[in-house]
Amino acid sequence: xxxxxxxxxxxxxxxxxxSARPFLRGQLENVDDxxxxxxxxxxxxxxxxCWHKHGSFLDHLIDIYRILKIWGAPDAVCLCGLFHSxxxxxxxxxxxxxxxxxxxxxRKHVGDAAERLIHLFCVVxxxxxxxxxxxxxxxxxxxxxxxxxxxxxxxxxxxxGVFDVEDEEWRKKIQSILPADGxxxxxxxxxxxxxxxxxxxATFLLMTIADFSDQLFSFQDVLFDNSDGxxxxxxxxxxxxxxxxxxxxxxxxxxxxxxxxxYTLIVREEQLYSIKQRQSQSVNTxxxxxxxxxxxPPILGNCTGILSAKDQIEARDLYWExxxxxxxxxxxxxxxxxxxxVVKNPFVGEPHVVLGQIYLSQGRFxxxxxxxxxxxxxxxxxxxxxxxxxxxxxxxxxxxxxxMKAKEKSWPQTSWGILNLGLVR
Numbered sequence: 183x184x185x186x187x188x189x190x191x192x193x194x195x196x197x198x199x200x201s202a203r204p205f206l207r208g209q210l211e212n213v214d215d216x217x218x219x220x221x222x223x224x225x226x227x228x229x230x231x232c233w234h235k236h237g238s239f240l241d242h243l244i245d246i247y248r249i250l251k252i253w254g255a256p257d258a259v260c261l262c263g264l265f266h267s268x269x270x271x272x273x274x275x276x277x278x279x280x281x282x283x284x285x286x287x288x289r290k291h292v293g294d295a296a297e298r299l300i301h302l303f304c305v306v307x308x309x310x311x312x313x314x315x316x317x318x319x320x321x322x323x324x325x326x327x328x329x330x331x332x333x334x335x336x337x338x339x340x341x342x343g344v345f346d347v348e349d350e351e352w353r354k355k356i357q358s359i360l361p362a363d364g365x366x367x368x369x370x371x372x373x374x375x376x377x378x379x380x381x382x383x384a385t386f387l388l389m390t391i392a393d394f395s396d397q398l399f400s401f402q403d404v405l406f407d408n409s410d411g412x413x414x415x416x417x418x419x420x421x422x423x424x425x426x427x428x429x430x431x432x433x434x435x436x437x438x439x440x441x442x443x444x445y446t447l448i449v450r451e452e453q454l455y456s457i458k459q460r461q462s463q464s465v466n467t468x469x470x471x472x473x474x475x476x477x478x479p480p481i482l483g484n485c486t487g488i489l490s491a492k493d494q495i496e497a498r499d500l501y502w503e504x505x506x507x508x509x510x511x512x513x514x515x516x517x518x519x520x521x522x523x524v525v526k527n528p529f530v531g532e533p534h535v536v537l538g539q540i541y542l543s544q545g546r547f548x549x550x551x552x553x554x555x556x557x558x559x560x561x562x563x564x565x566x567x568x569x570x571x572x573x574x575x576x577x578x579x580x581x582x583x584x585x586m587k588a589k590e591k592s593w594p595q596t597s598w599g600i601l602n603l604g605l606v607r
Contacts, residue, residue, distance in 0.1 A: 195555060198252070198480070198562035205248050206575055213251060216291075220264060223291055227278045235397040236570055239267075239278070242397060245574075249392040249565035253479040259385055261296035262303060266389060269304040295473075303386060306367040306376055309415070311383065312390050316444050319359050323440065323488055329355065330443050330486050333450040340457050347454065356447045362455055363468050379471040384448045391438045391445070391479070396566045400430035411491035413437035429571045430502055435494045435529065442485035449476045480563040482529050489527055497527030501569075505536055513540050530568040531560030535577065538584045542593040551588035557581050582606045 204210065210217040224230075224240055232239035246263035255263075265288060268279045279288055289297040320326045329352035336347040347353060364379040378386075402408065404427060407417020411433035478484050500523035504516045511519070517540045523533045534557030541550035558581035561567065567574045583603050587593055594600050
């Protein structure tokens with residue numbers, strides 16, 4: 183690989199590692215000096231005692247904050263992630279703060295902007311908003327793929343002074359789904375109208391991507407009969423979905439890759455709207471929340487790649503075969519199925535990590551370094567693991583050991599030597 187290509191990748195890896203390091207070291211005060219006290223507040227109201235899909239509610243709240251922070255989201259959005267279901271919401275019963283009396287308490291801790299987002303997040307029907315109003319309006323994946331391509335060209339032209347995009351199909355569709363002045367949803371308890379600006383909707387879409395990536399695994403696939411990988415929540419297999427199940431990675435990436443693509447369309451439409459406003463020198467007095475910055479997460483090809491349901495299933499099954507059947511297939515056989523998994527789903531890190539260990543044990547150090555670094559980069563970018571049998575911190579630590587040993591061109595030749603691994607320099 184040319185050095186000109188390696189250097190930006192190395193720089194990106196180092197930047198991701200630096201943003202993750204305070205979380206890896208538990209130095210939350212280095213992220214935000216308020217963060218330890220905010221976590222203490224969540225502990226004091228019992229968040230650590232509440233069950234959540236992949237652990238406790240407290241773990242999930244901190245995870246979502248971490249993911250959003252690594253993605254570069256604004257402070258108010260990250261704080262919304264930290265308290266995102268604190269008043270309960272349309273998905274779960276987790277009201278650790280009373281929505282009628284606790285808003286002042288939460289506002290005191292996180293500020294007005296974050297508390298407003300937290301409250302809105304909790305009072306709208308998020309299933310209807312994210313799925314019915316956005317995701318299911320793009321039932322044709324090929325249309326969504328084309329619209330992402332077209333939107334990139336439109337934005338490039340506009341930045342170069344060519345603004346002849348009013349009638350483009352992608353813009354007409356996104357504007358019909360989500361107009362410039364936002365949409366109105368119903369309050370889930372009172373039925374009153376709740377206005378959501380386009381930027382708030384985009385923010386909730388971003389948070390849902392983070393939310394799903396952190397908590398979904400094979401347990402939910404059984405629960406909702408998600409055998410086709412489309413995550414339509416149409417099944418109801420509550421009797422045989424025994425938690426935590428077999429621990430396989432879940433079939434959620436097709437769904438959130440489509441969410442990511444729609445998020446990209448909204449972001450680009452907002453950028454075009456802003457360019458047009460500047461050109462016309464018009465003043466918009468409506469509540470568009472233009473102070474909310476929309477960031478693009480470094481996942482799924484910067485939210486432009488869509489993973490088909492078929493490919494995600496095949497990739498997951500190949501990965502599972504590669505990590506669980508080494509005694510049957512041998513190292514070479516497992517390496518082959520893992521390489522096929524990577525081709526089917528290039529967006530997750532764990533297949534690269536396991537490949538890296540296989541190559542280390544075979545003395546193929548250059549290949550091991552390449553795979554381990556790519557696995558590390560992807561795991562850092564997600565801020566959460568795809569294979570949730572181990573924690574994100576555990577995967578990162580193991581990746582870094584593999585990278586270090588590959589650079590040293592050494593690997594233990596005994597079982598005790600494997601157990602002795604751990605220190606990262």
